[in-house]
Amino acid sequence: MLLLRCVVNQxxxxxxxxxxxxxxxxxxxxxxxxxxxxxxxxxxEGFSEATLGSGVNHNSWTLQTLAVDPKYHRRGIARALLEPxxxxxxxxxxxxxxxxxVEENVAIYEKLGFQLAPKGKSNDGEARTVEECRHVFxxxxxxxxxxWILTSRRFE
Numbered sequence: 796m797l798l799l800r801c802v803v804n805q806x807x808x809x810x811x812x813x814x815x816x817x818x819x820x821x822x823x824x825x826x827x828x829x830x831x832x833x834x835x836x837x838x839x840e841g842f843s844e845a846t847l848g849s850g851v852n853h854n855s856w857t858l859q860t861l862a863v864d865p866k867y868h869r870r871g872i873a874r875a876l877l878e879p880x881x882x883x884x885x886x887x888x889x890x891x892x893x894x895x896x897v898e899e900n901v902a903i904y905e906k907l908g909f910q911l912a913p914k915g916k917s918n919d920g921e922a923r924t925v926e927e928c929r930h931v932f933x934x935x936x937x938x939x940x941x942x943w944i945l946t947s948r949r950f951e
Contacts, residue, residue: 830935842930846912846944847892855890856880877907881947891947901925901943909945 820828843852858880863872884891892912893904901911911928925943932940 827935834935835932838932842932842942843944846930847890847946851890852892855892856884858891858893861893873903874907881908884947893945895943895945896940898925898929898941898943901945904945909947912944912946 820831823831840852844850847855858877861873861876863876881891891909893909895901895904905911911923911925913923913928928943929941930943932942934940
């Protein structure tokens with residue numbers, strides 16, 4: 796049975812950067828490192844700030860991976876894996892976000908209590924469609940990747 800949960804506290808300390816970020820960056824080719832720092836990260840920062848607000852991404856919890864073996868779907872396992880993280884984020888006052896590149900996963904995360912975040916922070920309170928909330932990134936090879944951000948709270 797596969798059960799997996801990976802949550803990252805975006806409040807990165809120097810120690811977290813030394814033990815996680817630096818080895819990750821070292822595993823990349825020089826070309827990929829340059830694209831990551833010069834193209835992707837600035838674009839991601841702009842997208843997350845337009846979607847969540849200034850500085851919110853760096854002061855939040857982000858669900859990176861949530862997986863349950865398909866044989867065990869619809870038994871409440873994903874919710875059980877997620878609940879301790881939701882409680883921690885509530886206790887510490889942080890926002891819990893999930894990013895997905897798989898459109899079908901949007902509905903799953905919505906069932907778990909997340910809500911689509913519009914590409915530009917909206918104050919009108921209207922629900923947004925999956926297409927309205929989709930952001931497209933262009934990778935190093937020119938391939939396009941769709942990304943959606945969902946959050947654990949409504950936008951005010």
